[in-house]
Amino acid sequence: MIILKYLLIIFLIATAYLAISFKEELISIIFLSIFSITLTTLYLIHNAPDVALAEAVIGAGLNTAIFMTVISQVREGKSIFREDD
Amino acid sequence: MINNLVFVILFLLGFYAILVKKNLIKMVIGLNIMEGAIFYWFISITDRGGMIPIINGTQVTSQMNDPVPQALILTGIVIGASTSAFLLTLIIELNKFTNSTNPDQIGGMIED
């Protein structure tokens, strides 16, 4: 269990560093989702099942969906779906 | 000792994203990373090596984990998600008016 915990902590820090170092925003959002899933597994290793369930549904499910809707409207540069309202 | 080091590294990564990056969506991602670091530090500090805090048959209740921080963190997770949703709505509205997501460019466009 202890080896798994240290491996997951190293993975957590690597994912957090990669999430803020890309120019395209879509890749950053996917790394944020992986960060949230790794955090859920770490909560389970520390014996906290309520917190793990909440982080799984909210962090990895809802937060990613809301970020994706914002990305589709905000792209840098021209998008073929943009029209003048 | 290890828990404090992990918390400081993640907190500073998120804070660096808010200070230095020139994209509004990267700032919101940095805020989410900071919140994840704080919640993880809270749970890992108060872990006294016990069982999960639910009674399941006959158990000795003095060997359970602490249920009070878990209740606090659950509230915090929900509040963090709703704050992120509201910030992203403001970004959508700003982009409709100024057509960019660069805070320096937006700050220069609004003239009084």
Add this chain to the structure above:
Amino acid sequence: MSKAKNIFKIIILSLLGITLLVHFNKLPLQFEYANSIYHHITNNAVKETGSLNFVTAILYDYRAYDSLGESTIIFGAVSGIVLLLSRKTLPVSSHGLSFIVKRTFGMLTPFIFLFGIYIISHGHLSPGGGFQGGVILGSISIIFSIVYGSEFDYKRYSPTTKTLLETSGALLFIGLGLLGIVMGGNFLVNLKILNSGVGSLISAGSIPFINIGIGFKIGAGLAIIFYSMIQKTFKEEVNL
């Protein structure tokens, strides 16, 4: 100029990191106090509230007032988002995914609904509760919007229905609190009306009803947030 600014920001960040490390290492390794809340709750929670889950007993009985505050924060966020992004026309933002995905989700959605209701109603016996189950129920509306198209979601659960569900959940919560004053106690006290033994489904006083109220409120609120954020990306006659 910007290089000097970046170096200045990195110096501030490293100073903050060193301060945090030095002072957090002075905290004790284990927090053990003799008469803390931990001992009181793990010794007396089953007798006083009747629920086997200690975290649910804290969130909905000992500190139910904080859950009311959290519901108010979510209500404020939903109101702000709807105020900023409301519109009068029906958005056509997608025509749905392919036929295989539609058939698969047609068979999966009732089970997701049943799973959400299970997690809400068994909040005092197993990990779960109102918040987690409410988000699962709210994600059904998100699935309808993505897989079947936003027009299907508008006809199935119109925004009027979602608003009705949200307000009825909040009124159930506050109504149970005021009922505590009427029956001679404090605000949001645990009324032990239906009680059939510790460990069964109908026990723990008013905790299951508070769970149902909060589940509806959170689910409907998050569905309203997602529905307001999608925008019209197709004209009516574009075929993609």
